[in-house]
Amino acid sequence: MKLKEDINPVLLQVFRSVVWVYSFITFLPWYLLSGPSEGVERARRVKAVSVSGHPGGPYRAVNSLAHLASTLHPDCDTLDKVFEFAAQRFPQRDCLGTRELLSEEDEGQPNGKVFKKVILGEYLWMSYEEVYQAALWLGSGLAGLGQRPQHNIAIFCETRAEWLISAQACFMYNFPLVTLYSTLGGPAIVHGLNETEVTHIITSKDLLQSRLQDILLELPRLRHIIVVDTKQTTWEGFPRGISVHNMATVQELGAKPENLARLRRQPRPSDIAVIMYTSGSTGVPKGVMISHSNIIAGITGMAERIPGLCEEDTYIGYLPLAHVLELSAELVCVSHGCRIGYSSPQTLADQSTKIKKGSQGDTSVLQPTLMAAVPEIMDRIYKNVMLKVEEMSSVQKTMFVLAYNYKMEQIAKGNSTPLCDGLVFRKVRSLLGGRTRVLLSGGAPLSAATQRFMNICFCCPVGQGYGLTETCGAGTISEMWDYSTGRVGAPLVCSEITLRSWEEGGYHSTDKPNPRGEILIGGPNVTMGYYKNEARNREDFFVDQNGQRWFCTGDIGEFHSDGCLKIIDRKKDLVKLQAGEYVSLGKVEAVLKNCPLIDNICAYANSDQSYVIGFVVPNQRQLLALAEQKRIRGSWEQLCNSSVMETEVLEVITDAAIAGKLERFEIPRKIRLSAEPWTPETGLVTDAFKLKRKELKRHYQDDIERMYGGK
CATH class of the missing domain: 3.30.300.30 (ANL, C-terminal domain)
Incomplete structure (x- = not known):
């Protein structure tokens, strides 16, 4: 989508002359050193094909035709082994980081409301070795409090370092981890905790006081509450039979030699790692049972689509860790030695709602190279920047629009635009710290306008992905050099996709020019089904004649000739x-x-x-x-x-x-x-x-x- 050129003709001619001279001077050395041909060729090549020859599939990525990938590192077939591998390989590298809280103050608004504002310091880091030790002690301490292997334990907490440490502790000791969104209402929380029969829950002080305390009488099996963020030693006002502990105290218990000496029962690949409760867009949330091998297959597929992923990368974690997109993204990062700095939507950027004016948001301090986002957040950034463009002076606005349209033309040809990036888009790029090299969008369709804007103004590719909790978030991700919009890419190397005709909606796998139908995802990343819900399992999952599990998504897609998928509809969203x-x-x-x-x-x-x-x-x-x-x-x-x-x-x-x-x-x-x-x-x-x-x-x-x- 080109921006409207309402521009002074003299200024237009000057800009074009400067760009022409710059392009002429820099084109030959740039072409000889890198050139557009490789990127354009990669973008245009066939990325997936139908292995059956039928137009509806199943489609596989061209580099996984022989078999679907299921293992990230050799001999690492469970999540505890994956993290142990990372801790041994990158012991002293930064792993998890949290910003220091320097001060907090209330700020009155013109409408009479009061907003809490914070001033934050630098990131304080735990190394891989320290995180591994903290998780080991926590798991041992939980066992000392009576948590048993293959008995469910819940986490009800905001996205933070302690969340991932708790998850790793549960993976090590084979405690299936029940995840609940921190924004769920009381009835949904009660449903999830009672259905999974948890006796131990990990939470934060804020959520304990604001959400959990009022429903404790409805949780008859609950015995232990572990609070991650406080040194408080006495807890009052809790029902008899429920004990409240600080996370640090539980770790101290676990660090005792007699507890560490206790034989640890490690998980098998087929054991449940997570029971992830969906956010409940259609009523009562469902618990999706995800095995260790499911998650490892999913993150194997995701990691393959991120070029150059290594220990030099920094990821910013701010989306809910109870969502499969964020959990998978963070597990991909720790498996490759990246560092993860934690944030929240309220402190993400300098202009975020909780950041005091004049102080820095998390992206400015952390300067991440990798970031995941849902379209809602990207749409917000897009609209805010475009509003600021409208407020620019005539000359500034002209330069921005010309640079935007020029860069869009160059991207289509596979060319880079360092002059525009440095002079025009540097300020916009700095909103995310200035070093972002890959943006991953998931959770919902991303509009073409927003995707193109992010490509151009943030000077990095946007990989739009498609996956569901039931497939570990893995299904497809567009390749980083594919700058087309509206598509979600080819199947990941861990999965295959077929299109099933839907007669009522008028979609057929034999449609021309592109096959269309309901998207079915198969592969080792397809989960074990819904917890205690056999009726839905029979409806949404099936196993084919080769023993492979499939999930029926309810989404309607079409495959393009290069093997990339486009989401075009949803069965439940279609009204006659x-x-x-x-x-x-x-x-x-x-x-x-x-x-x-x-x-x-x-x-x-x-x-x-x-x-x-x-x-x-x-x-x-x-x-x-x-x-x-x-x-x-x-x-x-x-x-x-x-x-x-x-x-x-x-x-x-x-x-x-x-x-x-x-x-x-x-x-x-x-x-x-x-x-x-x-x-x-x-x-x-x-x-x-x-x-x-x-x-x-x-x-x-x-x-x-x-x-x-x-x-």
């Missing part, structure tokens, strides 16, 4: 309108989220109605500007509740839908503006910011009836 037209709600949302006026949107349709409606979280700055332009007065809440404002926003949305080539019946006819953003805390989106359609429908039920002419 009264007149018989099928509407893909996900497609409508993906197109409209590119509209600067929209921060988030949920499209909705009833099968007994003839049109689509939508719930919209507007961008505050854009909406206030539109209100001023239309001379509509009122507070933020009044504007969002104004029917006049709804009409004005709907006009903008309709124009965006037409520009995005949506069909007439796909364009929302009525909308409801939301004054409050949708966050995991509101219960309307998951921790990966996926829409919870059931909850959104319940939340906006009165508005649905109003927009469809009911009450």
